[in-house]
Amino acid sequence: MRFFCTAGRGTEIFACQEVRKEFNLCSDLVPKSEGKVYFQGNVNQIERILQLKTVERAFALVLHVDSNKYKDLDRATFLNNLRTDILNEDSWKNEDLKSVIEYLKSRHGGILQREGIPEGGEGPPSKKIKQERKLSFRVSCKCSGVLGRKVTAQLLAKQIGIKLSQLMRWNVNFKDPDIEICIQVNDVHVSVGIPLTRVPLSKRDYVKCHGLRGPVTWIMSNLLEIKNPSVILDPMCGKATILLEAAKQIEGVFCIGCDISDDQLKSAQENIDFGKVHDRLQLIKGDCRALPLTNESVDGIVCDTPFGKKYSVKESSTAFHASLLQEMYRVLKRNETVVLLVSEEMHHCIKNAGNSFQPCVHPGQNQIIQGQEDCIQLNEDIENHCFVLGDQSKQSLGIQTDKANINFSDTLVSDTKNSCEKSILPLPPQIRTYPLPNELYAHATEKALQSDTSSSDLKDSKLTDKCDELTYSLKSIGNCEDVKCDDLERGVTDLSSALEQFKHVSDHYIKLGETNSYIVVLKKP
Amino acid sequence: MKLITHNFLTSNIIKGVKNGYPLGILPAKVEVKDVEFNPAFITRMLPKVDWVALQKAAKECGYGEGLPDAIKDELMEDTDFLKKVHNALMEVEVIEGKLVCPESGREFPINNGVPNMLLNEDEV
Numbered sequence: 001m002r003f004f005c006t007a008g009r010g011t012e013i014f015a016c017q018e019v020r021k022e023f024n025l026c027s028d029l030v031p032k033s034e035g036k037v038y039f040q041g042n043v044n045q046i047e048r049i050l051q052l053k054t055v056e057r058a059f060a061l062v063l064h065v066d067s068n069k070y071k072d073l074d075r076a077t078f079l080n081n082l083r084t085d086i087l088n089e090d091s092w093k094n095e096d097l098k099s100v101i102e103y104l105k106s107r108h109g110g111i112l113q114r115e116g117i118p119e120g121g122e123g124p125p126s127k128k129i130k131q132e133r134k135l136s137f138r139v140s141c142k143c144s145g146v147l148g149r150k151v152t153a154q155l156l157a158k159q160i161g162i163k164l165s166q167l168m169r170w171n172v173n174f175k176d177p178d179i180e181i182c183i184q185v186n187d188v189h190v191s192v193g194i195p196l197t198r199v200p201l202s203k204r205d206y207v208k209c210h211g212l213r214g215p216v217t218w219i220m221s222n223l224l225e226i227k228n229p230s231v232i233l234d235p236m237c238g239k240a241t242i243l244l245e246a247a248k249q250i251e252g253v254f255c256i257g258c259d260i261s262d263d264q265l266k267s268a269q270e271n272i273d274f275g276k277v278h279d280r281l282q283l284i285k286g287d288c289r290a291l292p293l294t295n296e297s298v299d300g301i302v303c304d305t306p307f308g309k310k311y312s313v314k315e316s317s318t319a320f321h322a323s324l325l326q327e328m329y330r331v332l333k334r335n336e337t338v339v340l341l342v343s344e345e346m347h348h349c350i351k352n353a354g355n356s357f358q359p360c361v362h363p364g365q366n367q368i369i370q371g372q373e374d375c376i377q378l379n380e381d382i383e384n385h386c387f388v389l390g391d392q393s394k395q396s397l398g399i400q401t402d403k404a405n406i407n408f409s410d411t412l413v414s415d416t417k418n419s420c421e422k423s424i425l426p427l428p429p430q431i432r433t434y435p436l437p438n439e440l441y442a443h444a445t446e447k448a449l450q451s452d453t454s455s456s457d458l459k460d461s462k463l464t465d466k467c468d469e470l471t472y473s474l475k476s477i478g479n480c481e482d483v484k485c486d487d488l489e490r491g492v493t494d495l496s497s498a499l500e501q502f503k504h505v506s507d508h509y510i511k512l513g514e515t516n517s518y519i520v521v522l523k524k525p
Numbered sequence: 526m527k528l529i530t531h532n533f534l535t536s537n538i539i540k541g542v543k544n545g546y547p548l549g550i551l552p553a554k555v556e557v558k559d560v561e562f563n564p565a566f567i568t569r570m571l572p573k574v575d576w577v578a579l580q581k582a583a584k585e586c587g588y589g590e591g592l593p594d595a596i597k598d599e600l601m602e603d604t605d606f607l608k609k610v611h612n613a614l615m616e617v618e619v620i621e622g623k624l625v626c627p628e629s630g631r632e633f634p635i636n637n638g639v640p641n642m643l644l645n646e647d648e649v
Contacts, residue, residue: 229569231533252566256530265639279560279615282530285641290538290649292642294546297533299573 001096002064004038004193005055007215008202010510012037014219015054022048033188043099046196053218053249056202059182059193060100063091067147067187075150082151086183086192087163104196105135105178136173138180139164145187156183206248208274209267211241212304216341216510216519220302221246223339223506223521226253230299234258235288235328240268240281242302247280255281256298258288289323293331300337301328307343307515321346322494329501329524338502338522347518350504353496526640528582529614532574534640536626536633539648547578548633549625550585557588560615567607567614571596574614583613 007015015037016030023041030039038061041049049058065085070078091097141157143149160183165172180198184191199205202214220242224232229252234243237257247255259265265283272281286292305324308317328338342350502522509518536545576596583589591609593600600606624633624640631648634641 229566231573252569254529254570256533260643269637269639278558282527283639284526284530284534285639285643287643290644292535292538293533294535294537 002061003041004061005058018054054215057200058196063192065190108178134171136171136177138174138177141183143185148185206275208270209239211239217242217245220339224300232300233298238264247277257283258286291327296333302339304341316491318491318495322498325498332524340520344516353499526619542628552586552619552622554621555586556618557616562611588617
């Protein structure tokens with residue numbers, strides 16, 4: 001019986017690892033595609049499948065067809081073939097599938113009873129009736145891409161629903177069916193699956209006030225690699241969802257959550273009470289830039305840093321992150337880990353300031369192009385979503401620079417400019433394309449990197465001229481924040497020096513909704 | 526606020542305060558909440574905990590009985606001792622009260638079990 005699990009973009013690699021570990025499968029038996037992980041299993045393993053921590057939802061796979069089969073067909077033929085394939089009797093009358101469906105039906109019936117209306121003597125007899133009743137189902141359809149546009153999702157769902165109910169003698173129930181049939185049509189494949197749960201597995205049932213999704217919190221907690229009883233801190237815990245996951249899933253942790261907001265702490269307390277982890281999770285009200293903790297007192301830090309979108313901070317993003325990182329460094333024990341969830345812009349700053357990251361030089365050229373590093377990053381991202389630095393960095397960089405295309409890096413330089421501007425200056429849109437922030441940033445990073453091959457553009461006098469220009473422009477616009485040039489530069493240098501104290505261990509790209517973000521693992525040497 | 530949490534707190538964030546440890550406790554409301562006893566957890570957490578601070582804190586809350594001044598190695602095997610430590614560290618909770626900086630005397634309120642360690646502008 002084939003199963004598949006959906007996983008958020010970027011988390012597929014972790015989902016794969018977890019599935020392989022849980023069901024003892026070697027890597028070729030767990031193929032993955034974008035957002036999905038497939039594996040072979042049997043109905044007895046369903047309970048364990050439901051315990052997976054890194055996945056969004058789990059499905060029993062009924063049908064999986066490569067979209068190429070339908071690619072060149074005209075609409076009518078395509079729809080016909082599609083319907084025939086989906087309604088293939090063999091798939092539906094397959095014994096394994098039948099047992100999975102029976103299992104789901106019994107679970108559904110069971111739940112109804114537990115939560116059901118306690119009607120005196122109606123208990124046992126109604127149970128018997130329930131077991132003998134017909135299976136109820138509903139069909140839902142999701143279409144996307146070129147192929148998807150040829151299909152009217154609702155119509156297809158209806159047609160399949162009618163035919164399937166005739167074929168299998170099932171009842172249609174839209175509100176509360178025993179099973180749901182999910183059809184997905186896109187340019188890669190056509191798949192039909194039956195979700196194993198109504199509510200996604202990623203929505204943890206022990207969390208009352210939801211924050212970050214379960215898989216992300218689990219991945220972050222796991223990256224801490226806690227082995228012994230440890231004290232874990234989250235200096236901006238919010239609703240404490242990350243710590244809650246750590247407290248629930250990891251043995252021997254004691255978590256301290258710190259937040260500045262009463263409202264967030266209230267939700268966090270509700271989560272602690274609901275999750276029954278008051279013996280492992282405690283809260284304090286404090287400012288993450290001035291943590292009331294002794295030096296080198298915690299064994300691990302985990303934090304979802306502000307992206308500047310939902311919860312804003314008063315000072316500039318770089319200055320804030322600099323103080324935050326500084327405090328984290330102070331309270332963390334030596335040789336221990338920090339796991340952060342950062343925005344794309346902040347990830348950029350981290351990448352370019354880390355001291356274990358060797359600046360690369362393209363063979364034949366003596367200058368360091370700011371975008372070059374992104375080049376490598378992009379290449380590696382494409383190959384695998386995971387980026388590991390360290391001793392191998394020099395070697396792998398060497399290999400990548402050969403592959404790197406100079407034209408490629410030019411576009412990246414401008415991309416870098418844009419993302420830097422976003423992170424450093426809280427500016428109104430008109431000024432976004434001003435080139436200065438990138439040079440300031442590059443200048444500061446260059447100082448930090450202490451390399452002797454410097455881009456000829458970065459000369460001090462030119463910088464001060466542009467700085468004055470910027471201050472003038474800022475003042476004339478008037479409605480932007482009173483951020484001085486010096487403060488900006490200081491913010492960036494502070495951030496670089498705070499980051500440099502850490503060793504950059506690894507990087508993982510993940511997509512949160514529509515936002516690109518990174519899980520960064522740092523270590524205090 | 527459990528005493529284990531108190532054990533990590535300091536007021537060294539205040540300008541001019543060098544150590545700020547340990548913070549004194551002025552309890553107004555103290556509760557004892559049942560926590561499952563895990564001897565392995567206690568034995569492994571003890572080295573991370575400042576014993577003198579814990580003992581002082583327990584006394585200030587009225588639960589300092591039976592906690593010796595210093596830990597001898599043999600005591601780590603003694604289940605009764607570990608249970609007493611467990612009680613002080615994990616079960617005693619200050620729900621309402623104040624934490625006091627030993628150097629400046631500045632008081633930090635504890636409300637609903639959560640200590641408020643936020644400083645005013647002039648103290649940073």
